[in-house]
Amino acid sequence: MKLDSELKKRLIGAMAETLISHAVELTDLDRAIGDGDHGLNMKRGFEAVMADRDNLAAKPLPDLLKTFGTHLVMTIGGASGPLYGTFFMALGKEIPAEPTLAETARAFGAAVDAVKARGKSNTGEKTMLDVLQPVADVLQAPSGGNDLSARLRAAADGGLEATRPLRATKGRASFLGERSIGHLDPGARSSQLLVHAVLDVFVAQPALEGARST
C-alpha cells in the first residue's frame, strides 16, 4: 500500500482531530478512575503532532511513525506519553515504507507487544491493550470475512466495552480496586477513537481494501 503525503496528512489530522475534540470526555472518564488528565495530556500531545504535520507527512512511513511517537513521549507528560509513544515508535521500527496488509498486521502486533512490555501489562487489566490487542488479532487473521474495516471497528468497540466490568490492576485506576468496576477505561477509549479515525480515512480512500489483494 502506497501512502502519499496527502494521505499521511489526512491520517495525522484525523487522529489529532478526534482526540482533541474528545479531550473533555477522555478527561471525564479519567477523573472517574484515574487522575483526570488523560484528555488534556492527549490533546497536548496531538497538538504537538499537528504543529509538525507537514514535516511528518513528508517523511517515509517508518520515520514518520518514529517521530510521531517521539512527539507524544516528549509532550504528553502522563503515563500515556510513553505508552502511546512506544506504540508509534515500535510501529515505525517494524513497518516497511510501503507495507502490505500482512506487513502492517505484523508491525501492529509488534507495537502492541512493545506497549505490553513498557506498561508491564496485558489484556484484561482495563487498559488500552484491551482495544489494541483485539484489533491486532483481526489484522493478523484477515480471512474471516470480507469487510475488514467493519471487523476492525467491531474489535475496537468490543474491546472498549469489555473494559467496563473489569477491575483495574494497572495504573492509577488500580488504587481504586473494586471502585474501578463499571467505568470505561480512558486509555481504551482513546485507542478506540484512534482506530476509528484511521479507518475513516482509509474508507474514504479505499487503500485498505486495495491492500488486501497486494
Added chain:
Amino acid sequence: MTNSRVGIVIVSHSAEVARGTVDMVRQMVGHEVSVAASGGNPAGGLGTDVASIIAAIKKVWSPRGVAVLVDLGGAETNSEMAIEMLPEAWRGKVVICNAPIVEGAVMAATEAAGGGTLEQVRATAEELAP
C-alpha cells in the same frame, strides 16, 4: 559537583514534591552527593516530562551511575523512556529504584554519600519497598 559518587534523580508528578525531596536529602545527607529534581509535565502542570528527566540525569551523571526515585506510575514509565533515550553507554548505569520517593531518596543518597556502588545504592533504597 563530585563525580566520584552515584548521582540521584528525583522524579515526581509535582515539581514542588521533587524540589522538596531534594531539600530533605540536602539537609539529611549533605552536599557530597549530586541530586537533581524533575517534576511537572511539559505544560507546567502535574505530571512528568521525559525531556526534563533526561536533563536531570545528565546534570548528576557520574560514571558510577545514577539512581532514579519516582512517585506514581507515569513517573516510572517516563523515567524508563528517558533512560532508553540516553547515550547507549549510559543506559545500563541508570536504574530506577523500587522504593518510596522521599524515604528512598534519603536512603539512596546516604548510601551514595558513603561511596556505595550503584547496586548498593539501589538495594539500600529498595529495602524500604513495601
